Amino acid sequence: MEQLKFCPLFSGSNGNSIFVSYKNTKILIDCGCSFKRIKESLAMIDEDINRLDAVFLTHAHTDHTSALPMMMKHLDLKVCGTKGTLIEVYPKICDYSDQIFQIDRNQNVGVLDLRIESFPVPHDACQTVGYNIYAGNKTVSILTDVGHLAENLYTDVAGKDLVFLEANHDLNALENCAYPFHLKVRIRGDEGHLSNENSGKFATHLVNNGTKKIILGHLSGEANTTQLAYETVKDVLSTGGIKTNQDVLLSVSERGCMGEMVLL
Numbered sequence: 226m227e228q229l230k231f232c233p234l235f236s237g238s239n240g241n242s243i244f245v246s247y248k249n250t251k252i253l254i255d256c257g258c259s260f261k262r263i264k265e266s267l268a269m270i271d272e273d274i275n276r277l278d279a280v281f282l283t284h285a286h287t288d289h290t291s292a293l294p295m296m297m298k299h300l301d302l303k304v305c306g307t308k309g310t311l312i313e314v315y316p317k318i319c320d321y322s323d324q325i326f327q328i329d330r331n332q333n334v335g336v337l338d339l340r341i342e343s344f345p346v347p348h349d350a351c352q353t354v355g356y357n358i359y360a361g362n363k364t365v366s367i368l369t370d371v372g373h374l375a376e377n378l379y380t381d382v383a384g385k386d387l388v389f390l391e392a393n394h395d396l397n398a399l400e401n402c403a404y405p406f407h408l409k410v411r412i413r414g415d416e417g418h419l420s421n422e423n424s425g426k427f428a429t430h431l432v433n434n435g436t437k438k439i440i441l442g443h444l445s446g447e448a449n450t451t452q453l454a455y456e457t458v459k460d461v462l463s464t465g466g467i468k469t470n471q472d473v474l475l476s477v478s479e480r481g482c483m484g485e486m487v488l489l
């Protein structure tokens with residue numbers, strides 16, 4: 226039976242890209258790293274960068290889009306994003322306008338063997354989205370760069386088999402880290418990033434609605450650690466009566482490293 230293959234190539238405020246494939250369809254969600262590193266990371270999981278069909282962008286921030294000009298220059302692939310995202314990145318990729326496709330928020334599009342649905346996410350980049358990916362009877366959600374847990378997320382993301390979920394910072398660590406004050410305000414603001422605590426609350430909702438695996442990602446470099454993210458989310462799940470590794474598999478995609486490959 227064909228399996229969905231999911232692998233975070235990079236995750237964190239210094240670069241984000243997730244590989245997803247099913248049957249003959251291969252896509253990236255975001256490409257916020259160098260072209261060379263994306264190519265090397267794909268090779269490590271036996272994937273050829275030249276075989277990519279499309280890149281779906283969550284938003285225009287450079288930690289999600291920096292490789293885009295090189296990707297467009299060297300590869301024959303589609304780039305898909307909301308109007309707000311595409312307007313931001315367009316000056317860098319305007320030579321390839323026939324490969325650029327606008328998707329509306331909450332639109333569901335088919336890309337060969339996959340169906341991909343976007344949903345709005347509150348963040349300080351124009352028309353930021355997360356994605357639900359449907360492959361046969363398997364479902365995956367990608368939800369990072371989340372300023373707060375907006376009401377739509379509770380329905381848009383619920384019920385998926387695997388969720389890649391932001392656990393950006395620990396509130397105490399953020400308060401005491403070396404970031405300038407304005408950056409701290411931005412990160413914890415309503416259009417910034419999701420704390421470990423809130424990630425745990427949302428994870429509880431997901432597990433109660435059938436999610437069996439959660440990978441935490443987009444960790445802050447100064448205001449979080451792999452262990453802190455894992456332990457905090459595990460503790461919040463436990464408060465909700467959920468046993469990690471029994472009711473749900475929980476792991477963390479380490480900052481700057483290749484994450485685990487999941488086959489569904």
Ligand SMILES: [Zn+2]
Binds near residue numbers: 237286288443
């Ligand atoms: Zn980001």
Ligand SMILES: [Zn+2]
Binds near residue numbers: 370
């Ligand atoms: Zn962002």
